[in-house]
Amino acid sequence: MKEFEFVVTDPVGIHARPAGNLVKEIKKYTDSKISLTKGEKTVDGLRLMAVMGLGVKQGETVKFTVEGGDEDAVVESLSAWLKENL
Amino acid sequence: MITIQGKGVSTGVAEGPLYFYKRAVTTLKRYTVEDTESEWNRFKDAQQKCIDQLGELAEKAREEAGDEAAMLFETHQMMAEDLDYEETIQALIMEEANNAEAAVTDTSVQFAEMFASMDDTYMQARAADVKDVSDRILNILYGVVQGGIDSDVPVILAADDLAPSETIQLDKNKILAFVTEGGSSSSHTAILARTMGIPAIVGLGDQMKPEFEGRPAMVDGSTGQVYVDPDEGTVANLRDKRRRQLEYQQMLDELKGKENVTLDGQHIRVFCNIGSPEDVHSVLLNDADGVGLFRSEFLYLNCDDYPTEDYQFEAYKKALSDMDGREVIIRTLDIGADKQIGYFELPKEENPALGNRALRICLNRPEIFHTQLRALYRASAYGHLGIMFPMVTSVWEVREAKKMCEQVKSELKAEGIPYDEHVQVGIMIETPAAAVISDRLAKEVDFFSCGTNDLTQYTLACDRQNNDLGRFFNPHHPAVLRLLKMVTDNAHKNGIWVGICGELGADLELTETFLSIGIDELSVSPRSVLPLRKKIRETDVSKVRDELMDDLLGEGKIF
Incomplete structure (x- = not known):
């Protein structure tokens, strides 16, 4: 299991469309289970409504947890995607 | 043959089955189902159709307005297949023997409330997205057709009158003509018909009867007449009229590329x-x-x-x-x-x-x-x-x-x-x-x-x-x-x-x-x-x- 934190810089936060894009991206890592944690709440990265339900805003920190598959590679490519898109 | 008279507001002759515009049903029926497995499958079928429809809308939006417009429908697609959403519906059907319509409605309310209670106005507005997706699934379950036309072949579309938001969602390839109970020559339906170049007749009032649904019909936009079950003579006459109109159109086509100038040399621009x-x-x-x-x-x-x-x-x-x-x-x-x-x-x-x-x-x-x-x-x-x-x-x-x-x-x-x-x-x-x-x-x-x-x-x-x-x-x-x-x-x-x-x-x-x-x-x-x-x-x-x-x-x- 690997974890990393990411501060959202997108001015609208993880809203409907960005959340849709994020879930789409997470779907690509079929061998890993990826979850998001904000504060007390942890949700499955494949569940769009739950991800939207976190209500992540600009400047807030989200912890990503990656389990299974080539964890290092997933962390690397997912954080690169996040920097580019969120 | 039944002939009814309205006001022709867009010319042309059309021939085809007459269909009434179908609006979404809003009354919910609740009942307990015996066979929960087949009710669940009924939901799964409707969900799949919903996802397919949204995929088509996304493509259409992409062609008309680009990737960002398409993303909205793609997000709706993902909501429709979201696991939390689906599992909530599944529990209501499989464990509590609710009918699919009731399960979708209750789940829609539950998720919409989750968004509505968030401390951010943008997220609160997402409640509308959940409702939109759920309504689409509900319409499929109820057999109501998106775009309002329940036919595979093009039809003469009948309606009381159409709101601008309704006309914009119509599948234009499926419409041969408009016939409406209300409306005037400046109503939105009339304007749309003229833009599309198809006949329209308005102001038919209560002469339009529900039993006309699906029956063969012809309309003549220049006289304002609608013929239901037209007899052979009428069909022949109107087809002949349509042929003459096509000839007139050919004559007009020859004017393409020519200037808008009067005999004495005055120019005027013709725009659309x-x-x-x-x-x-x-x-x-x-x-x-x-x-x-x-x-x-x-x-x-x-x-x-x-x-x-x-x-x-x-x-x-x-x-x-x-x-x-x-x-x-x-x-x-x-x-x-x-x-x-x-x-x-x-x-x-x-x-x-x-x-x-x-x-x-x-x-x-x-x-x-x-x-x-x-x-x-x-x-x-x-x-x-x-x-x-x-x-x-x-x-x-x-x-x-x-x-x-x-x-x-x-x-x-x-x-x-x-x-x-x-x-x-x-x-x-x-x-x-x-x-x-x-x-x-x-x-x-x-x-x-x-x-x-x-x-x-x-x-x-x-x-x-x-x-x-x-x-x-x-x-x-x-x-x-x-x-x-x-x-x-x-x-x-x-x-x-x-x-x-x-x-x-x-x-x-x-x-x-x-x-x-x-x-x-x-x-x-x-x-x-x-x-x-x-x-x-x-x-x-x-x-x-x-x-x-x-x-x-x-x-x-x-x-």
Whole structure:
């Protein structure tokens, strides 16, 4: 299991469309289970409504947890995607 | 055979089955199911259909307005197959033996409440997305058809009347003709039919019976007659009429590429009125010189929330680049009165036609106006754009709107975003006030475009949507024509051009009058371009001007 934190810089936060894009991206890592944690709440990265339900805003920190598959590679490519898109 | 008589508002003959427009069902029935497994499968089928439909909508949006517009439908798709959403529904069906409709409805409410309770207005608005997706699944479960047409083959579409938001969602390839119980020649259905070039008959009232559903029918837009179960003789006659119309059309086609010039050498520009970027196709097909009125409302009617700058930009850019350098005049948001949009949350008014509408909304809510102007100026880099403001009554309104344009231009300049410095800015003349002070307004703008539908309604104090007022609503009234003459003279004195973008522009009985007055541009529905060109090319203004102007301005003719 690997974890990393990411501060959202997108001015609208993880809203409907960005959340849709994020879930789409997470779907690509079929061998890993990826979850998001904000504060007390942890949700499955494949569940769009739950991800939207976190209500992540600009400047807030989200912890990503990656389990299974080539964890290092997933962390690397997912954080690169996040920097580019969120 | 049953023959019923209405008012033909768009000509042509059509033949096909008659179908009624299906509106979404809103009453929910709850019951306990015995076979939970098959109820679950019923939901899964509906869910899959919903996902397929959204996929098609996403593709359509991508073609019409780009990737960002498509993303909205793709997000809806992901919501429809979201695991939390699906598992909640599954539990309600499998464990509590609810019917699928009840399970979807309750789940929709539960998720919508989750969003609605979040501390952020944007996320609160996502409750509407959940509801939209759930309604789509519910409509499939109920057997209601998206787009309102329950047929695989094209149909003659019957309805009481269609709201603008409904007409925009119709699958246009499936419609041969419109027949409506209410409506008038200026109703939205009539305007849409003329843009599409198909027949329409309105004002049929209670002659339209539900038992006509699915029966063979023919309509003749020029006589206003609808024939249900037409007999052989009628079918033969109307087919013959359609053939003659096609021949006439061929004759018109030969006018393509020719100039809009009278026998004595007076030129006039013939432009088109359109309501969405896809209409550009019929503008080019009918060889118009440009677009004289692009109604931007479709962008707002198509959305559940205020359309973003990028979304609007893509749509304007598409229309401008498809028109390939020909002028496109886009009218800024014109809602209010008979065109209402839910998310604007405009309060109900006693007198909507005299209320908060069009430019008034834009000046009262500058953030909406600012977004649209930014999208317009950004798009101006991709073609020949003109911008016009609707519902002007005073000079200060125009100055305030122009100030906003200048602000947007300086923002774009500072951000290094390209735009066209020479975008023409004009106004609609559609209130008597604007016509009467057109000498002053002419000093503020680059052009006038007369909206004769509203100008007639306001000048004659006569509601154009009211069926019973037909004979009082007379756009040929000398008061209206005299105002047009006055506006034209004031425009020309100040070196600006003037056009007509109302229905009247296509009225061939008035073409000679408009040429005599000196109107510079007529903007009409695409199918009216070539008949108008024919009329212009047959006119000798020098021979008719004196008499027509005497009729209009002198004591002579009584209208």
